[in-house]
Amino acid sequence: MSEPFESRTRYDPAEAEPRILAAWLESGLFHPEPAGTPAENYSIAIPPPNVTGVLHMGHALNGSIQDTLIRYHRMLGRRTKWILGTDHAGIATQTQVERQLVAEGSGREELGRAAFVERVWDWRSRYGGAIVEQYKRLGASCDYQTERFTLDDDYAAAVTKVFIALFEKGLIYRDNYLVNWDPGTRSAISDLEVAEQEVTDTLYLIAYPLAEGDGDGDGDADGEVVVATVRPETMLADTAVAVNPADPRYQHLIGREVILPLLGRRLRIIADDYVKVDFGSGALKITPGHDPNDFEIGRRHGLEQISVIGEDGRMTEAAGPRFAGLPVASAQAAVIAALEEDGVLRGREPLTHAVPFSHRSGRRIEPLISLQWFMRMGPLAAPAIAAVEAGRVRFHPESQGRRCLDWMESIRPWCISRQLWWGHRLPVYYCDACEETYVAAVPPARCGLCDGEVRQDDDVLDTWFSSALWPFVTLGWPEPTAELAAFYPTDVLTTARDIVFLWVARMIMMGLEFTGEAPFHDVYVHSVILAPDKRRMSKSLGNGVDPIAEIDRHGADAVRFGLLAMSSTQDVPYSAEKIAQGQALANKLFNASRFVLLRVAPDAVPAPVAAAIEDRWILSRLTRIELELARRIEAYDFSHAAHAVYDFVYRELCDWYLELVKGRLAGEGDGDGDGDGEDRLAVSQTLLHVLRETLALAHPLIPFVTEEVWTHVRRPGDGLLAGAAFPVADEALLDPRAEAGLERAIAATEAIRGWRDEVAIKPKVIVPVRLAADGYDEVAPLVARMARLRLETAGAGGPRAGGGARARAGAGAHGGVGVDGGVGGDVLVRVPVPGGIVEVLAGEGVDLRAHGERRAKRREELEAEIARAAGKLANPGFVAKAPAEVVAAQHERLAQLEAELTAL
């Protein structure tokens, strides 16, 4: 009713959104007081974005999904909490700050650990809040009052407690083990942070001469074994050569020795099934110190583990004086040169194979043996597997649950220590004097055995270790807080599939281990939004689309709607069209609301008043959309939910209902001349009711525009729409008869409009017709209105009271044929509509030839369809085996088609 509606014909999100957001934040609606039980309440823990991060499309989609769920449940009256926070993101954050230091001509080593960590905190306080502000732009109704950070003191204390508990349980241990060494971050990383890439390397064939006097008794150095490798520099760490025990070429050599070129070490020839007979020469050099497979073989055969590559990416002393100190790349060249010199290089050929790369730094992984902390996962995975199998945690789609199970069932130890400074430092202390180790929250002042100094382990925990505790630590665990009691377990976890193992599986394990309950009962795994070119969005490709820029351009509702509409369970390319569709929807809703509010009496009470069939129809359709939307949201089917809202608003509400009631609102009423106050009030009440319910049901998906319009339709005492109730479908309003009637009316209207267009009748011309069709008792006037017809009664000679008054204005002025009254029974042409025909009594400029063509075409269609239906019914198999109702439906269809054909 207020001024914007009178003047503005377009919804302006840039103007409205900040205002609405401020109102939401101020309302306190996003912050629930902890009370009630988790079963009554609804909570979601946000996947904590990296504190360094900026909002990308994945966040935007994930945020839109979570906010839709959160707002929906809040409107259902549940006490609703969306747990917000950020992740310290060890490697990512440290790298970012280090880069800054380098730019300043400094570095972390120069700063020292304490100062560096200080610097990161400083950085975080300055730039760390950016992404939270971006979530606000999206309209995310997180609990901004209780934002958490994975490195806060309380959080750190919880992490320490967990570490100690798992250590005491024997699940955390320290070991020398072959790890994925990332030369970029100069830290070990876990298997999950490694991604393989195809690389073409050179495969070198190297001859290892047989050692003398070791088997055949004649003392000759009578041969050689050729091995193949793409990493010749690692040969310096070889401790054996392996062959397949069944390989006839080598059987006689098993147990003998070869001489390692360059170093002269004697290597035993061992037999192991792992070696493939048909690959390369069938002999495999064994390097336990630098190859995962060789490491396993080495353990099986009790071989020594030699490390020739250090954590600094240079060759170690063990590589021998010629190579020690060289960077790996130069060492490779030097080794090749030396081998050639010695005449043992037997060949080289290109080999394309998969090689591990660091997800974090992009550098090629250097497998090497390192003293690290590990976590034994089997005992933790077992209860998680049971929970997923029993359906206590359900994945959507189910295939992701299967995938998660597969991973958990073959889970391996997790390397949890990282050689970084930014993170949760291990609560582990060593006494160097007596080599005692202490694992404790509070370190002993001095060693309990020898009274020596103790020092803390330098390493920090993998970021995912703390992330795994997210759903319960954010709520206050290990303290028995009110928040924990009210909101744990949470309800659903939504994410893309790339962190199902990295994060989701581990959360389930840790939740079960430390709280006895799975942290959520549903996991919704959504699409990855690809770039429009169908490749992954990436900085290096430069094909990313910035959601904030899209919000600036099209509004948050448009972006939310678009993302939800394009999402599915598989990857989807970003669709600018869907965003545009969302923007159009917001605008449509805005203008439809203007239409209502500029006409409806301010004193009208919103109430469903079924005064006419179209009222009963829209109320019935509204009820159906309410039922559908609730069903879709609860099934995590957001794409259909979005499209359902769109279709309802466009098709049913705007295209048909608003157009249908325009006349009644203008006071044409039931034709008594000067408008019908009673009917007008009824329409007003219904319109207001439908509008309010439409806003409410669309609100979880497109919160801003609905909230904006709500300010104009709300009544005294109504609060924000965000705090209003989601419409409860009133099934008493379902009205199949009204739906069938309108369905027929709409089909007839469309048929006549199509005909009009084809025979070139001017849009403004009112065409006099006689309706000779069944099923239009209640809706004939509606068809007349929408198709711009004037209904004559069969056999009558003059205009009817009902249609006459309405038709006069447009048609009379243009002098259309026969619209001056006095039309007789002469039928000009016949137009088929469902259930019969419309007899056109006269028409201005009807293109008879076009009409003829159209009729002929329709006749052809009908004949084809009749033939098909008749054919089916003539098939004895069909009649005998198909369900009776299907056969009956086919009979009815045939009858209708034939009736239409006859009428033609």
Add this chain to the structure above:
RNA sequence: GGGCGGUUAGCUCAGCUGGUCAGAGCGCCUGCCUUACAAGCAGGAGGUCGCUGGUUCGAGCCCAGCACCGCCCACCA
């Protein structure tokens, strides 16, 4: 090497337990500045549903094989 998903209108995608299921948005063509919206409204054109067989009275929808495309897992130097 194993597993999963996809192949439907020019483009991006819907199509539930087989029987009006051949659809939507965008794009395209035609007509309308109809007093909510011209970033709008009305109408229209456009597809042998990847290929080949099979099951069935009936198949985008089920089965088998094949061809492409994508993703995940995996220890072939």
